[in-house]
Amino acid sequence: MDVIFMSNSGESLPIVWRLRREGVDAGIYIHHPQYRHNYDGILPKLSVKDLKKQLKKTDLVIFDITRPNERNKQDVILLKTFGLKSTLPSVFGPVADTLRKDHKVIGVSTLTEELELDRHKGIDLAKKVGFAIPEHHEFSNLKDGAKFLKDRNDLWVFKPENNQDLDLTYVEKFPNEILTKMLDEWLHRISDKCEYVLQKKIEGVEVSSEVWIGEQGPVHFNHTLESKRLMAGNLGPAIGSQSNTIWMGKDSGLLIEPLKKMAAYLKSKGYIGPCDANCIVKGSTPYFLEWTPRFGYDALYCLLTLIKGKLSDFFLKDFKADFNNGYACSQRISIPPYPYANPRLRHDFAKDVSIMNRLERTPFFWAQDIYSDAGKLKCAGADGILGVVSAHDENLEAAWGKVSGAIDKLKICSYLQYRPDAFKEHAKRIKELKVA
16 A cells, blocks of 8 residues: 555544545555444454554554543454554554654654643743743643632633543633632532643634654645634534634744754654644734644644645645645534434444435535445444534635535535634634734
Protein backbone atom coordinates (compact mmCIF):
# COMPACT_ATOMS: atom_id res chain seq x y z
CA MET A 1 0.00 0.00 0.00
CA ASP A 2 1.10 3.61 -0.64
CA VAL A 3 -0.28 4.82 2.71
CA ILE A 4 -2.08 3.44 5.75
CA PHE A 5 -4.31 5.63 7.93
CA MET A 6 -4.59 4.72 11.62
CA SER A 7 -7.90 6.09 12.87
CA ASN A 8 -9.64 5.98 16.24
CA SER A 9 -13.17 6.69 15.03
CA GLY A 10 -12.94 6.71 11.23
CA GLU A 11 -12.54 10.47 10.76
CA SER A 12 -10.25 9.83 7.76
CA LEU A 13 -12.66 7.53 5.92
CA PRO A 14 -13.83 10.28 3.50
CA ILE A 15 -10.20 11.23 2.87
CA VAL A 16 -9.17 7.63 2.12
CA TRP A 17 -12.16 7.28 -0.20
CA ARG A 18 -11.00 10.35 -2.17
CA LEU A 19 -7.36 9.23 -2.28
CA ARG A 20 -8.37 5.85 -3.68
CA ARG A 21 -10.39 7.60 -6.41
CA GLU A 22 -7.19 9.50 -7.27
CA GLY A 23 -5.38 6.20 -7.77
CA VAL A 24 -3.61 6.02 -4.40
CA ASP A 25 -3.44 2.57 -2.79
CA ALA A 26 -4.69 3.77 0.61
CA GLY A 27 -5.83 1.61 3.50
CA ILE A 28 -7.37 2.40 6.87
CA TYR A 29 -7.49 0.73 10.28
CA ILE A 30 -10.33 1.82 12.62
CA HIS A 31 -9.53 1.25 16.26
CA HIS A 32 -12.80 1.82 18.13
CA PRO A 33 -15.29 -1.06 17.60
CA GLN A 34 -18.26 1.33 17.58
CA TYR A 35 -17.15 2.82 14.24
CA ARG A 36 -16.03 -0.28 12.33
CA HIS A 37 -19.35 -0.62 10.51
CA ASN A 38 -18.77 2.80 8.87
CA TYR A 39 -18.06 2.58 5.11
CA ASP A 40 -18.98 -1.11 4.90
CA GLY A 41 -19.66 -1.83 1.26
CA ILE A 42 -17.76 1.34 0.25
CA LEU A 43 -14.16 0.81 1.37
CA PRO A 44 -12.10 -2.21 2.43
CA LYS A 45 -10.74 -1.72 5.96
CA LEU A 46 -7.77 -3.29 7.69
CA SER A 47 -8.16 -5.45 10.77
CA VAL A 48 -5.54 -5.41 13.52
CA LYS A 49 -4.36 -8.78 12.15
CA ASP A 50 -3.76 -7.22 8.71
CA LEU A 51 -1.66 -4.32 10.01
CA LYS A 52 1.77 -5.88 10.42
CA LYS A 53 1.60 -7.60 7.03
CA GLN A 54 0.47 -4.46 5.21
CA LEU A 55 2.91 -2.19 7.04
CA LYS A 56 5.80 -4.19 5.54
CA LYS A 57 4.66 -2.90 2.13
CA THR A 58 4.01 0.69 3.27
CA ASP A 59 6.40 3.60 3.80
CA LEU A 60 3.87 6.21 5.01
CA VAL A 61 1.56 5.88 8.04
CA ILE A 62 -0.89 8.66 8.97
CA PHE A 63 -2.57 8.91 12.38
CA ASP A 64 -5.66 11.08 12.10
CA ILE A 65 -6.64 11.69 15.74
CA THR A 66 -5.89 10.31 19.18
CA ARG A 67 -8.16 10.01 22.21
CA PRO A 68 -6.25 8.34 25.06
CA ASN A 69 -9.15 8.98 27.43
CA GLU A 70 -11.50 6.77 25.36
CA ARG A 71 -10.10 3.41 26.41
CA ASN A 72 -11.50 0.11 25.10
CA LYS A 73 -10.46 -3.55 25.04
CA GLN A 74 -8.88 -3.16 21.60
CA ASP A 75 -6.12 -1.07 23.20
CA VAL A 76 -4.42 -4.15 24.67
CA ILE A 77 -4.61 -6.00 21.34
CA LEU A 78 -3.12 -3.10 19.36
CA LEU A 79 -0.33 -2.47 21.87
CA LYS A 80 0.62 -6.16 22.00
CA THR A 81 0.69 -6.27 18.19
CA PHE A 82 3.59 -3.81 18.32
CA GLY A 83 5.27 -5.32 21.39
CA LEU A 84 4.13 -2.58 23.78
CA LYS A 85 2.87 -2.86 27.34
CA SER A 86 -0.87 -2.73 27.89
CA THR A 87 -0.43 -0.50 30.95
CA LEU A 88 0.63 2.55 28.89
CA PRO A 89 -1.49 5.67 29.50
CA SER A 90 -2.07 6.13 25.75
CA VAL A 91 -2.16 3.97 22.63
CA PHE A 92 -1.65 5.76 19.32
CA GLY A 93 1.34 7.84 20.51
CA PRO A 94 3.50 4.87 21.55
CA VAL A 95 2.47 2.90 18.43
CA ALA A 96 3.41 5.88 16.23
CA ASP A 97 6.78 6.23 17.97
CA THR A 98 7.47 2.54 17.36
CA LEU A 99 6.57 2.81 13.67
CA ARG A 100 8.86 5.84 13.21
CA LYS A 101 11.86 3.52 13.35
CA ASP A 102 11.01 2.13 9.90
CA HIS A 103 8.31 4.39 8.44
CA LYS A 104 7.50 8.00 7.76
CA VAL A 105 4.76 8.80 10.30
CA ILE A 106 2.42 11.79 10.18
CA GLY A 107 0.12 13.04 12.88
CA VAL A 108 0.87 11.95 16.43
CA SER A 109 3.53 11.00 18.97
CA THR A 110 3.72 10.31 22.69
CA LEU A 111 5.05 13.85 23.14
CA THR A 112 2.23 15.54 21.22
CA GLU A 113 -0.40 13.54 23.12
CA GLU A 114 1.17 14.68 26.36
CA LEU A 115 1.24 18.34 25.30
CA GLU A 116 -2.46 18.27 24.46
CA LEU A 117 -3.64 16.34 27.49
CA ASP A 118 -1.32 17.69 30.19
CA ARG A 119 -2.38 21.33 30.41
CA HIS A 120 0.51 22.28 32.69
CA LYS A 121 3.14 21.09 30.18
CA GLY A 122 1.24 22.64 27.28
CA ILE A 123 1.06 26.04 28.98
CA ASP A 124 4.71 25.87 29.98
CA LEU A 125 5.78 25.29 26.38
CA ALA A 126 3.44 28.03 25.11
CA LYS A 127 5.22 30.48 27.42
CA LYS A 128 8.60 29.43 26.07
CA VAL A 129 7.64 30.00 22.42
CA GLY A 130 6.25 33.48 23.18
CA PHE A 131 2.50 33.31 23.77
CA ALA A 132 0.84 35.42 26.48
CA ILE A 133 -0.88 33.20 29.06
CA PRO A 134 -4.16 34.04 30.85
CA GLU A 135 -4.17 33.82 34.63
CA HIS A 136 -4.75 30.21 35.59
CA HIS A 137 -4.66 27.95 38.65
CA GLU A 138 -4.29 24.17 38.86
CA PHE A 139 -6.31 21.99 41.26
CA SER A 140 -6.51 18.31 42.13
CA ASN A 141 -9.97 18.28 43.76
CA LEU A 142 -13.29 20.11 43.52
CA LYS A 143 -13.14 21.27 47.14
CA ASP A 144 -10.06 23.49 46.63
CA GLY A 145 -11.43 24.95 43.40
CA ALA A 146 -14.72 25.81 45.08
CA LYS A 147 -12.82 27.51 47.91
CA PHE A 148 -10.88 29.59 45.35
CA LEU A 149 -14.02 30.68 43.50
CA LYS A 150 -16.06 31.60 46.56
CA ASP A 151 -16.98 35.30 46.78
CA ARG A 152 -15.30 36.14 43.41
CA ASN A 153 -17.07 38.38 40.90
CA ASP A 154 -14.91 37.70 37.83
CA LEU A 155 -15.47 34.99 35.20
CA TRP A 156 -13.55 31.70 34.84
CA VAL A 157 -13.20 28.70 32.53
CA PHE A 158 -13.14 25.13 33.87
CA LYS A 159 -10.75 22.85 31.92
CA PRO A 160 -10.36 19.21 32.98
CA GLU A 161 -7.11 17.34 32.36
CA ASN A 162 -6.94 14.63 29.69
CA ASN A 163 -9.63 16.15 27.43
CA GLN A 164 -12.45 14.51 29.35
CA ASP A 165 -16.10 14.82 28.38
CA LEU A 166 -16.28 17.83 26.03
CA ASP A 167 -19.16 19.35 27.95
CA LEU A 168 -17.02 19.48 31.11
CA THR A 169 -14.91 22.24 29.58
CA TYR A 170 -17.10 25.07 30.76
CA VAL A 171 -17.03 28.83 30.24
CA GLU A 172 -18.88 30.92 32.82
CA LYS A 173 -21.67 33.21 31.66
CA PHE A 174 -22.06 34.87 35.08
CA PRO A 175 -20.06 34.93 38.33
CA ASN A 176 -20.23 31.84 40.59
CA GLU A 177 -21.76 29.64 37.88
CA ILE A 178 -18.88 27.13 37.99
CA LEU A 179 -18.89 27.26 41.80
CA THR A 180 -22.56 26.30 41.80
CA LYS A 181 -21.93 23.43 39.37
CA MET A 182 -19.06 22.16 41.54
CA LEU A 183 -21.25 22.09 44.64
CA ASP A 184 -24.26 20.51 42.95
CA GLU A 185 -24.35 19.01 39.46
CA TRP A 186 -20.71 17.92 39.07
CA LEU A 187 -20.72 15.97 42.33
CA HIS A 188 -22.66 13.31 40.40
CA ARG A 189 -20.43 13.43 37.27
CA ILE A 190 -16.86 13.69 38.53
CA SER A 191 -14.88 12.45 41.48
CA ASP A 192 -13.84 15.07 44.01
CA LYS A 193 -10.25 14.03 43.32
CA CYS A 194 -9.79 15.25 39.75
CA GLU A 195 -7.15 17.39 38.07
CA TYR A 196 -8.27 20.53 36.29
CA VAL A 197 -7.37 24.13 35.53
CA LEU A 198 -9.37 27.26 36.32
CA GLN A 199 -8.44 29.84 33.70
CA LYS A 200 -9.53 33.46 33.85
CA LYS A 201 -11.93 34.29 31.04
CA ILE A 202 -10.47 36.63 28.41
CA GLU A 203 -12.90 38.68 26.31
CA GLY A 204 -11.73 38.67 22.71
CA VAL A 205 -11.85 36.71 19.46
CA GLU A 206 -11.16 32.98 19.64
CA VAL A 207 -9.06 31.73 16.73
CA SER A 208 -7.01 28.62 16.06
CA SER A 209 -3.76 29.10 14.16
CA GLU A 210 -2.03 26.07 12.71
CA VAL A 211 1.35 25.19 11.24
CA TRP A 212 1.96 22.15 9.06
CA ILE A 213 5.42 20.76 9.78
CA GLY A 214 7.11 18.82 6.98
CA GLU A 215 10.39 16.95 6.97
CA GLN A 216 12.26 20.22 6.33
CA GLY A 217 10.22 22.41 8.73
CA PRO A 218 7.12 24.65 8.41
CA VAL A 219 5.28 24.30 5.08
CA HIS A 220 1.93 26.12 5.54
CA PHE A 221 0.06 28.22 8.09
CA ASN A 222 -3.70 28.58 8.34
CA HIS A 223 -6.30 30.14 10.67
CA THR A 224 -9.64 28.67 11.75
CA LEU A 225 -12.76 30.06 13.38
CA GLU A 226 -14.85 27.36 14.98
CA SER A 227 -18.36 27.18 16.41
CA LYS A 228 -18.27 24.37 18.96
CA ARG A 229 -21.89 24.29 20.11
CA LEU A 230 -24.59 22.35 18.34
CA MET A 231 -27.39 24.90 18.23
CA ALA A 232 -27.86 28.37 16.77
CA GLY A 233 -26.85 31.23 19.03
CA ASN A 234 -24.09 29.11 20.60
CA LEU A 235 -26.67 27.14 22.54
CA GLY A 236 -26.75 23.44 23.29
CA PRO A 237 -23.94 20.98 24.05
CA ALA A 238 -20.30 21.52 23.12
CA ILE A 239 -19.50 18.88 20.50
CA GLY A 240 -15.92 19.86 19.63
CA SER A 241 -16.72 21.25 16.18
CA GLN A 242 -19.99 22.19 14.48
CA SER A 243 -19.09 24.96 11.98
CA ASN A 244 -15.73 26.16 10.64
CA THR A 245 -14.25 28.96 8.56
CA ILE A 246 -10.63 28.59 7.47
CA TRP A 247 -8.15 30.65 5.44
CA MET A 248 -4.45 30.43 4.71
CA GLY A 249 -2.16 32.47 6.95
CA LYS A 250 0.81 34.65 6.10
CA ASP A 251 4.32 33.55 7.02
CA SER A 252 4.73 36.27 9.65
CA GLY A 253 2.74 37.97 12.41
CA LEU A 254 2.08 37.72 16.13
CA LEU A 255 0.23 34.41 15.80
CA ILE A 256 2.73 32.94 13.36
CA GLU A 257 6.04 33.68 15.08
CA PRO A 258 5.34 31.50 18.17
CA LEU A 259 4.16 28.71 15.83
CA LYS A 260 7.48 28.84 13.96
CA LYS A 261 9.30 28.28 17.25
CA MET A 262 6.91 25.47 18.14
CA ALA A 263 7.48 23.89 14.72
CA ALA A 264 11.24 23.95 15.25
CA TYR A 265 10.83 22.28 18.65
CA LEU A 266 8.50 19.52 17.38
CA LYS A 267 10.63 18.87 14.28
CA SER A 268 13.68 18.40 16.54
CA LYS A 269 11.68 15.66 18.30
CA GLY A 270 10.90 13.90 15.02
CA TYR A 271 7.28 15.02 14.66
CA ILE A 272 5.73 15.57 11.22
CA GLY A 273 2.20 16.91 10.90
CA PRO A 274 -0.02 19.78 12.07
CA CYS A 275 0.19 21.76 15.30
CA ASP A 276 -2.64 24.09 16.22
CA ALA A 277 -2.57 26.78 18.93
CA ASN A 278 -6.00 27.80 20.13
CA CYS A 279 -5.94 31.44 21.30
CA ILE A 280 -8.09 34.35 22.38
CA VAL A 281 -6.96 37.52 20.60
CA LYS A 282 -7.57 40.66 22.64
CA GLY A 283 -6.55 43.78 20.76
CA SER A 284 -3.18 42.82 19.27
CA THR A 285 -2.30 40.18 21.89
CA PRO A 286 -2.95 36.44 21.38
CA TYR A 287 -3.56 34.66 24.71
CA PHE A 288 -2.79 30.95 24.51
CA LEU A 289 -5.52 28.47 25.49
CA GLU A 290 -4.39 24.99 24.38
CA TRP A 291 -2.44 22.94 21.83
CA THR A 292 -3.89 20.54 19.27
CA PRO A 293 -0.77 18.90 17.77
CA ARG A 294 -2.68 16.43 15.57
CA PHE A 295 -5.31 16.41 12.84
CA GLY A 296 -8.25 18.60 13.85
CA TYR A 297 -11.73 17.70 12.66
CA ASP A 298 -13.79 19.18 11.07
CA ALA A 299 -11.31 21.95 10.22
CA LEU A 300 -9.15 19.56 8.18
CA TYR A 301 -12.02 18.96 5.73
CA CYS A 302 -12.21 22.75 5.36
CA LEU A 303 -8.48 23.03 4.67
CA LEU A 304 -8.58 20.25 2.08
CA THR A 305 -11.46 22.06 0.36
CA LEU A 306 -9.03 24.92 -0.41
CA ILE A 307 -6.54 22.66 -2.21
CA LYS A 308 -6.08 23.11 -5.94
CA GLY A 309 -5.74 19.75 -7.67
CA LYS A 310 -5.25 16.41 -5.94
CA LEU A 311 -5.48 15.70 -2.23
CA SER A 312 -2.73 13.13 -2.69
CA ASP A 313 -0.26 15.97 -3.36
CA PHE A 314 -0.90 17.22 0.17
CA PHE A 315 -0.57 13.90 1.99
CA LEU A 316 2.10 12.19 -0.12
CA LYS A 317 4.31 15.18 -0.98
CA ASP A 318 5.10 16.61 2.46
CA PHE A 319 2.03 18.94 2.44
CA LYS A 320 3.33 20.78 -0.66
CA ALA A 321 0.02 21.64 -2.28
CA ASP A 322 -1.32 24.86 -3.81
CA PHE A 323 -4.34 26.50 -2.16
CA ASN A 324 -7.16 28.66 -3.46
CA ASN A 325 -7.45 32.22 -2.18
CA GLY A 326 -10.30 33.19 0.08
CA TYR A 327 -12.22 31.10 2.61
CA ALA A 328 -13.43 27.55 3.09
CA CYS A 329 -16.43 26.95 5.33
CA SER A 330 -18.07 23.82 6.70
CA GLN A 331 -21.11 22.56 8.55
CA ARG A 332 -21.43 19.29 10.45
CA ILE A 333 -24.62 17.39 9.58
CA SER A 334 -26.05 15.12 12.25
CA ILE A 335 -29.22 13.24 13.09
CA PRO A 336 -30.93 13.76 16.46
CA PRO A 337 -30.67 12.57 19.23
CA TYR A 338 -26.91 13.09 18.64
CA PRO A 339 -24.87 13.83 20.73
CA TYR A 340 -26.84 12.36 23.64
CA ALA A 341 -27.58 8.91 22.28
CA ASN A 342 -27.21 5.42 23.64
CA PRO A 343 -27.08 2.49 21.18
CA ARG A 344 -30.83 1.89 21.43
CA LEU A 345 -31.68 5.50 20.54
CA ARG A 346 -29.19 5.52 17.65
CA HIS A 347 -30.82 2.34 16.36
CA ASP A 348 -34.30 3.84 16.62
CA PHE A 349 -33.56 7.26 15.13
CA ALA A 350 -30.32 7.17 13.08
CA LYS A 351 -29.38 3.66 11.98
CA ASP A 352 -30.41 2.84 8.42
CA VAL A 353 -31.70 6.34 7.61
CA SER A 354 -31.52 6.46 3.81
CA ILE A 355 -29.25 8.84 1.89
CA MET A 356 -30.45 9.32 -1.66
CA ASN A 357 -27.29 11.08 -2.93
CA ARG A 358 -24.36 9.25 -4.57
CA LEU A 359 -20.97 9.98 -3.01
CA GLU A 360 -19.18 10.50 -6.33
CA ARG A 361 -21.71 13.20 -7.23
CA THR A 362 -21.44 15.07 -3.92
CA PRO A 363 -17.78 16.15 -3.70
CA PHE A 364 -18.71 18.76 -1.04
CA PHE A 365 -19.96 16.04 1.37
CA TRP A 366 -17.33 14.43 3.64
CA ALA A 367 -19.51 11.50 4.69
CA GLN A 368 -18.70 9.69 7.94
CA ASP A 369 -21.40 7.61 9.69
CA ILE A 370 -22.55 5.79 6.56
CA TYR A 371 -22.42 2.41 4.84
CA SER A 372 -23.67 0.89 1.60
CA ASP A 373 -26.39 -1.76 1.57
CA ALA A 374 -26.61 -3.32 -1.89
CA GLY A 375 -25.58 -0.01 -3.44
CA LYS A 376 -27.88 2.13 -1.29
CA LEU A 377 -26.31 4.56 1.17
CA LYS A 378 -27.56 4.46 4.76
CA CYS A 379 -26.56 5.81 8.15
CA ALA A 380 -24.47 3.22 9.99
CA GLY A 381 -25.72 4.42 13.38
CA ALA A 382 -22.29 4.73 15.02
CA ASP A 383 -22.98 8.20 16.42
CA GLY A 384 -25.37 9.99 14.06
CA ILE A 385 -22.73 12.33 12.54
CA LEU A 386 -23.55 11.83 8.87
CA GLY A 387 -20.65 14.01 7.76
CA VAL A 388 -19.47 17.51 6.95
CA VAL A 389 -20.47 19.78 4.08
CA SER A 390 -17.80 22.23 2.86
CA ALA A 391 -17.28 24.86 0.14
CA HIS A 392 -14.86 27.68 -0.72
CA ASP A 393 -14.95 31.10 -2.36
CA GLU A 394 -12.83 34.26 -2.35
CA ASN A 395 -15.73 35.98 -0.58
CA LEU A 396 -16.75 34.77 2.88
CA GLU A 397 -20.48 35.29 2.40
CA ALA A 398 -20.36 33.49 -0.95
CA ALA A 399 -18.49 30.55 0.59
CA TRP A 400 -21.16 30.16 3.28
CA GLY A 401 -23.84 30.52 0.61
CA LYS A 402 -22.33 27.57 -1.24
CA VAL A 403 -22.37 25.49 1.94
CA SER A 404 -26.08 26.27 2.43
CA GLY A 405 -26.77 25.42 -1.20
CA ALA A 406 -24.91 22.13 -0.90
CA ILE A 407 -26.90 21.19 2.23
CA ASP A 408 -30.13 21.92 0.35
CA LYS A 409 -29.05 19.38 -2.31
CA LEU A 410 -28.66 16.58 0.21
CA LYS A 411 -31.48 14.05 0.04
CA ILE A 412 -31.43 12.47 3.49
CA CYS A 413 -34.58 10.87 4.86
CA SER A 414 -34.44 12.43 8.32
CA TYR A 415 -34.58 15.71 10.18
CA LEU A 416 -31.05 17.15 10.26
CA GLN A 417 -29.07 19.26 12.72
CA TYR A 418 -26.71 22.08 11.67
CA ARG A 419 -25.95 25.76 12.37
CA PRO A 420 -27.57 28.20 9.89
CA ASP A 421 -26.30 31.20 11.90
CA ALA A 422 -22.58 30.38 11.66
CA PHE A 423 -21.84 32.84 8.83
CA LYS A 424 -22.93 35.91 10.79
CA GLU A 425 -20.96 34.84 13.85
CA HIS A 426 -17.78 34.13 11.86
CA ALA A 427 -18.04 37.32 9.79
CA LYS A 428 -18.25 39.34 13.00
CA ARG A 429 -15.23 37.55 14.50
CA ILE A 430 -13.12 38.10 11.38
CA LYS A 431 -13.99 41.82 11.42
CA GLU A 432 -12.91 42.05 15.07
CA LEU A 433 -9.74 40.01 14.60
CA LYS A 434 -6.73 42.34 14.73
CA VAL A 435 -3.97 39.77 14.22
CA ALA A 436 -3.62 37.37 11.30
